[in-house]
Amino acid sequence: MTDLSISAVNHQVRLAARPLGLPTGANWQFSEAPVALPAEGGVLVKVLALSLDPAMRGWMNEGKSYIAPVALGAVMRAGGVGVVVASNNAAFAVGDHVAGGTDVQEYWRVPAEQIQRGGLTKIDLRLGTPAQWLNVLGMPGMTGYFGLMDVGQPKAGETLVVSGAAGAVGQTVGQLAKIKGCRVVGIAGGPVKCEWVVRELGFDACIDYKQAAPAGAAGVANWDAVREGLKQHCPDGVDIYFDNVGGDILDTVLTRINRKARIVICGAISQYNATSAVQGPKNYLSLLVNRARMEGMVVFDYAARYPQAVAEMAGYLREGRMKSKEDVVTGGVKVFPATLNKLFSGENFGKLVLQVAPD
Amino acid sequence: MTDLSISAVNHQVRLAARPLGLPTGANWQFSEAPVALPAEGGVLVKVLALSLDPAMRGWMNEGKSYIAPVALGAVMRAGGVGVVVASNNAAFAVGDHVAGGTDVQEYWRVPAEQIQRGGLTKIDLRLGTPAQWLNVLGMPGMTGYFGLMDVGQPKAGETLVVSGAAGAVGQTVGQLAKIKGCRVVGIAGGPVKCEWVVRELGFDACIDYKQAAPAGAAGVANWDAVREGLKQHCPDGVDIYFDNVGGDILDTVLTRINRKARIVICGAISQYNATSAVQGPKNYLSLLVNRARMEGMVVFDYAARYPQAVAEMAGYLREGRMKSKEDVVTGGVKVFPATLNKLFSGENFGKLVLQVAPD
Numbered sequence: 001m002t003d004l005s006i007s008a009v010n011h012q013v014r015l016a017a018r019p020l021g022l023p024t025g026a027n028w029q030f031s032e033a034p035v036a037l038p039a040e041g042g043v044l045v046k047v048l049a050l051s052l053d054p055a056m057r058g059w060m061n062e063g064k065s066y067i068a069p070v071a072l073g074a075v076m077r078a079g080g081v082g083v084v085v086a087s088n089n090a091a092f093a094v095g096d097h098v099a100g101g102t103d104v105q106e107y108w109r110v111p112a113e114q115i116q117r118g119g120l121t122k123i124d125l126r127l128g129t130p131a132q133w134l135n136v137l138g139m140p141g142m143t144g145y146f147g148l149m150d151v152g153q154p155k156a157g158e159t160l161v162v163s164g165a166a167g168a169v170g171q172t173v174g175q176l177a178k179i180k181g182c183r184v185v186g187i188a189g190g191p192v193k194c195e196w197v198v199r200e201l202g203f204d205a206c207i208d209y210k211q212a213a214p215a216g217a218a219g220v221a222n223w224d225a226v227r228e229g230l231k232q233h234c235p236d237g238v239d240i241y242f243d244n245v246g247g248d249i250l251d252t253v254l255t256r257i258n259r260k261a262r263i264v265i266c267g268a269i270s271q272y273n274a275t276s277a278v279q280g281p282k283n284y285l286s287l288l289v290n291r292a293r294m295e296g297m298v299v300f301d302y303a304a305r306y307p308q309a310v311a312e313m314a315g316y317l318r319e320g321r322m323k324s325k326e327d328v329v330t331g332g333v334k335v336f337p338a339t340l341n342k343l344f345s346g347e348n349f350g351k352l353v354l355q356v357a358p359d
Numbered sequence: 360m361t362d363l364s365i366s367a368v369n370h371q372v373r374l375a376a377r378p379l380g381l382p383t384g385a386n387w388q389f390s391e392a393p394v395a396l397p398a399e400g401g402v403l404v405k406v407l408a409l410s411l412d413p414a415m416r417g418w419m420n421e422g423k424s425y426i427a428p429v430a431l432g433a434v435m436r437a438g439g440v441g442v443v444v445a446s447n448n449a450a451f452a453v454g455d456h457v458a459g460g461t462d463v464q465e466y467w468r469v470p471a472e473q474i475q476r477g478g479l480t481k482i483d484l485r486l487g488t489p490a491q492w493l494n495v496l497g498m499p500g501m502t503g504y505f506g507l508m509d510v511g512q513p514k515a516g517e518t519l520v521v522s523g524a525a526g527a528v529g530q531t532v533g534q535l536a537k538i539k540g541c542r543v544v545g546i547a548g549g550p551v552k553c554e555w556v557v558r559e560l561g562f563d564a565c566i567d568y569k570q571a572a573p574a575g576a577a578g579v580a581n582w583d584a585v586r587e588g589l590k591q592h593c594p595d596g597v598d599i600y601f602d603n604v605g606g607d608i609l610d611t612v613l614t615r616i617n618r619k620a621r622i623v624i625c626g627a628i629s630q631y632n633a634t635s636a637v638q639g640p641k642n643y644l645s646l647l648v649n650r651a652r653m654e655g656m657v658v659f660d661y662a663a664r665y666p667q668a669v670a671e672m673a674g675y676l677r678e679g680r681m682k683s684k685e686d687v688v689t690g691g692v693k694v695f696p697a698t699l700n701k702l703f704s705g706e707n708f709g710k711l712v713l714q715v716a717p718d
Contacts, residue, residue, distance in 0.1 A: 065483055251639070280641035284643070
């Protein structure tokens with residue numbers, strides 16, 4: 001059961017050193033290994049595409065988090081999609097498309113135990129493309145779905161603001177909130193993203209946090225624009241803020257929340273490369289005045305309910321009620337280091353996907 | 360229906376200027392007015408004691424909060440207890456003890472409309488002393504009760520940490536959490552308060568945040584002591600943190616919270632006199648990692664349920680399961696300005712009460 005050319009080489013990207021601030025070439029190491037056939041009960045997956053996520057930056061740090069750090073010298077952790085090219089497991093046939101923790105490499109040899117633990121999932125390409133399975137039908141989509149529905153608890157007529165609106169999580173959150181009857185205002189960097197979010201995704205408005213910032217100054221933000229934009233586009237205040245960025249945007253939104261508002265803390269990409277202390281929300285006492293709540297979430301907690309969310313969102317995709325955008329970078333694993341850094345400069349437009357092999 | 364000597368003078372304390380930082384004498388103005396008999400449907404109350412609360416500092420600021428600021432030139436807002444000395448309202452008789460928004464003055468002339476809105480409540484001195492009616496049976500007690508029960512949602516076996524443990528809200532929260540089966544660790548300033556919290560109130564431990572700080576340096580804190588104390592006294596982490604202080608203590612506790620922890624934001628006395636920006640919790644991403652929640656509360660929202668909480672806590676007082684401590688300052692309204700500032704230096708020990716007239 002294999003169509004694997006036995007001479008294949010597995011190119012891998014390993015974590016060489018823990019970064020201080022933005023990752024550089026010195027943090028990575030490239031390695032090659034012969035591709036080995038699967039062990040008893042295992043399968044071998046050829047990786048097609050990898051999901052590049054802000055959370056990866058956290059996995060590179062030492063120390064306790066919601067998941068263990070990537071060990072020095074280990075292949076960098078990543079989720080991805082691929083196709084089974086050799087199988088010793090009756091549940092998976094050569095040619096099956098799958099998703100799981102492929103890591104940053106060309107071939108993923110999945111042991112039987114990992115399959116038993118549910119670490120390998122078949123994906124149905126009739127529901128979405130491989131890139132969509134890394135986006136709205138994958139981790140970012142699940143994050144947006146459960147963060148919004150379970151933590152944000154949207155009610156029709158409420159106003160939702162989402163930062164990173166054009167990003168992987170943000171696009172799902174905003175579209176889903178529209179479907180649930182909310183007024184939806186995005187925050188994103190640059191007019192192209194903002195226009196797309198409104199025209200293509202149907203958000204009610206999108207605030208450009210880089211608006212009128214010095215030309216070409218990547219990452220430079222204009223907090224007055226955010227403040228004014230919130231006043232203008234959220235005349236009834238903010239009931240739900242879905243935060244992917246932290247920092248000054250979180251602080252600005254805190255000044256506009258309503259009573260009993262819910263702030264979903266999903267991420268804080270503005271702070272992930274901070275070399276000094278993380279910037280705490282100095283307006284957090286707005287939670288007190290407004291009897292509001294700020295709550296963190298981690299998508300893995302909802303794993304048992306992924307199928308339900310996938311079914312619902314695949315329906316929206318099919319009906320054209322939801323769109324998805326992926327920023328697919330080609331070039332294989334060797335461009336992984338440079339591609340990852342696009343997330344932190346805000347250069348990516350849509351869910352950042354690294355294509356490892358053609359579909 | 361009056362035993363009022365018609366020659367009585369009402370001494371009042373008014374807000375003269377909005378403070379920058381800690382209030383000074385320049386922020387206050389003393390005035391006198393003749394005492395007037397109640398209008399149709401109203402009553403006249405002789406004030407016995409006033410509640411001095413950290414929230415007063417916020418009321419002195421300009422700008423939107425959960426309650427309107429005190430107007431410049433107006434009598435300073437305060438809650439208090441008193442005795443009816445003249446009545447034109449059939450529901451209140453001379454000699455009735457009452458609680459309400461007396462403000463900082465010796466006589467409170469309550470109009471009919473305020474009584475109709477529920478602004479005057481009879482208190483039963485068999486359930487507690489006037490000072491206790493400003494403490495565990497009053498606003499601080501109600502704040503502790505609903506903040507803990509509704510927002511904190513304690514479960515037996517969980518660990519609760521409360522800052523300002525010897526203060527008005529803290530003493531109620533800790534004792535109530537013990538009654539509900541929690542492990543309770545207080546944080547307070549100085550060995551006397553800490554010892555009292557453990558020996559008299561039955562907390563499992565109390566961390567002295569001033570421990571080994573330079574002698575006589577009021578307000579100087581030792582964050583290492585807090586960190587080490589939390590490690591030592593909360594071996595299973597922190598499930599509920601009831602925060603009255605904000606600042607570095609909040610940040611330190613955030614590093615020790617458990618999954619699904621609840622942080623009740625009740626106040627932030629360390630920040631109320633800040634002349635620069637409030638210190639935001641730089642460890643707020645611990646909420647994300649731990650799927651935890653930080654939520655604000657304002658006691659007024661629970662007004663309809665005060666009687667239920669009063670009945671429960673009066674029962675605990677009667678049974679000796681709950682104690683209360685008030686720091687009663689005599690000297691009348693003229694010592695109000697200096698007495699209020701005791702709150703911000705942490706000099707008060709127990710609920711700070713200003714006695715205006717003998718019971």
